[in-house]
Amino acid sequence: MKKSLSRAAFGIVALSLVSVASAQVKPEDQIKYRKAGYSFMSWNMSKIKANLEGTYDAAQVTAAANAIASIAGSGMGALYGAGTEKSIGDQKTRVKPELFQSMPEVGKLAGEFNAATANLAKVAATGDAAAVKVAFGDVGKTCKACHDKFRED
Amino acid sequence: MKKSLSRAAFGIVALSLVSVASAQVKPEDQIKYRKAGYSFMSWNMSKIKANLEGTYDAAQVTAAANAIASIAGSGMGALYGAGTEKSIGDQKTRVKPELFQSMPEVGKLAGEFNAATANLAKVAATGDAAAVKVAFGDVGKTCKACHDKFRED
Numbered sequence: 325m326k327k328s329l330s331r332a333a334f335g336i337v338a339l340s341l342v343s344v345a346s347a348q349v350k351p352e353d354q355i356k357y358r359k360a361g362y363s364f365m366s367w368n369m370s371k372i373k374a375n376l377e378g379t380y381d382a383a384q385v386t387a388a389a390n391a392i393a394s395i396a397g398s399g400m401g402a403l404y405g406a407g408t409e410k411s412i413g414d415q416k417t418r419v420k421p422e423l424f425q426s427m428p429e430v431g432k433l434a435g436e437f438n439a440a441t442a443n444l445a446k447v448a449a450t451g452d453a454a455a456v457k458v459a460f461g462d463v464g465k466t467c468k469a470c471h472d473k474f475r476e477d
Numbered sequence: 478m479k480k481s482l483s484r485a486a487f488g489i490v491a492l493s494l495v496s497v498a499s500a501q502v503k504p505e506d507q508i509k510y511r512k513a514g515y516s517f518m519s520w521n522m523s524k525i526k527a528n529l530e531g532t533y534d535a536a537q538v539t540a541a542a543n544a545i546a547s548i549a550g551s552g553m554g555a556l557y558g559a560g561t562e563k564s565i566g567d568q569k570t571r572v573k574p575e576l577f578q579s580m581p582e583v584g585k586l587a588g589e590f591n592a593a594t595a596n597l598a599k600v601a602a603t604g605d606a607a608a609v610k611v612a613f614g615d616v617g618k619t620c621k622a623c624h625d626k627f628r629e630d
Contacts, residue, residue, distance in 0.1 A: 348527070349520070360516035367502070367510040368551060374501070384552065391551040398521060398544040399537060 351407035355415040358403035365392045369467075372444075372460055375453075382451040389448035389456075392463070393441040401434060423474040430474065437466040504560035508568040511556035518545045522620075525597075525613055528606075535604040542601035542609075545616070546594040554587060576627040583627065590619040 349357070368388035375385050409421045423430055440463045447459040502510070521541035528538050562574045576583055593616045600612040 349523075353520075357516060357520040360513040360520070363510060363513035364517055364548060367506075367513070367556075370502075371552075387547070387551045390547040394540070394543040394547040395517060398540045399524075403520075 349403070349405070351405060352412040352415045354403040354405055354408045355412060355417045358400055358408075359415075359417070361395045361398070361400055361403075365395050368392050369460075369463070372448075372456070376457050376460065380453045382448075382453075385453075385456060386445075386448045386451075389441075389445040393438075393445035396438050396441040401431075404430075418476040420474050420476060426474070430470075433466070433470045433473070437463070437470065440466045502556070502558070504558060505565040505568045507556040507558055507561045508565060508570045511553055511561075512568075512570070514548045514551070514553055514556075518548050521545050522613075522616070525601075525609070529610050529613065533606045535601075535606075538606075538609060539598075539601045539604075542594075542598040546591075546598035549591050549594040554584075557583075571629040573627050573629060579627070583623075586619070586623045586626070590616070590623065593619045 368391045371388045372385050375381055375388075404419075404424070408417065409419065409424050411417050440459070444456070444459040444463050447455045521544045524541045525538050528534055557572075557577070561570065562572065562577050564570050593612070597609070597612040597616050600608045
């Protein structure tokens with residue numbers, strides 16, 4: 325749990341480093357990259373779900389959980405820079421502009437999401453499918469918490 | 478190195494599990510997810526490059542390298558199923574159809590890519606920027622090897 329919290333904290337720090345690390349990433353590319361991250365996590369979530377509902381392949385679940393945790397922990401906050409509040413040309417975004425006025429809350433939600441994904445990766449490594457089911461559900465809740473508040477349907 | 482090779486081998490195994498794990502992923506979604514994976518890796522490669530050329534932040538480089546390695550190791554071979562040889566509607570792909578007739582060679586290139594990304598993650602964890610520069614270059618070579626053969630410009 326300590327490790328999860330420190331990773332979460334790093335996520336929040338990363339969020340505050342936006343201007344330093346990604347000044348050179350164009351707003352439309354920030355939208356593209358963040359959507360790519362969520363999309364790739366979504367594929368891996370669906371693989372874990374399929375494993376929990378069918379034949380459980382611990383290696384596949386571990387690989388999927390590692391992908392999710394490391395994407396979540398890669399400092400995606402840097403992809404919410406100025407100018408990314410709305411779609412830019414072909415780069416559509418469903419983000420609600422309110423997100424950009426709610427950074428402390430977003431940081432908290434992001435921290436909880438990061439912690440839940442780090443925990444899922446840790447639990448997946450044990451190969452305990454029942455425990456993975458619980459950890460997977462916890463990740464889903466943290467996804468939903470942010471979608472409900474800050475994503476258009 | 479042993480660990481890298483075993484990860485690479487898992488990547489190849491994953492490639493052969495296409496039909497089992499992803500039968501339910503529509504071809505257009507396979508294209509979407511694989512493009513998302515490459516796109517997100519590309520963002521993380523550019524962050525590592527910026528660190529090597531500017532101020533080196535070991536935590537950011539480690540997080541980026543972990544994201545790249547775990548995406549590469551997540552079984553992306555499953556996203557090259559039947560029907561994904563060419564663009565489908567809005568889901569454009571630059572893959573050359575030859576890739577689908579060259580699976581043994583693709584498996585070898587994918588294995589080398591996976592091994593190089595696993596090595597980059599391992600080296601990044603040491604915080605040795607000079608060693609990261611070498612490992613980063615090695616990853617770039619394995620990206621290029623596949624792009625040169627199997628991706629349209």
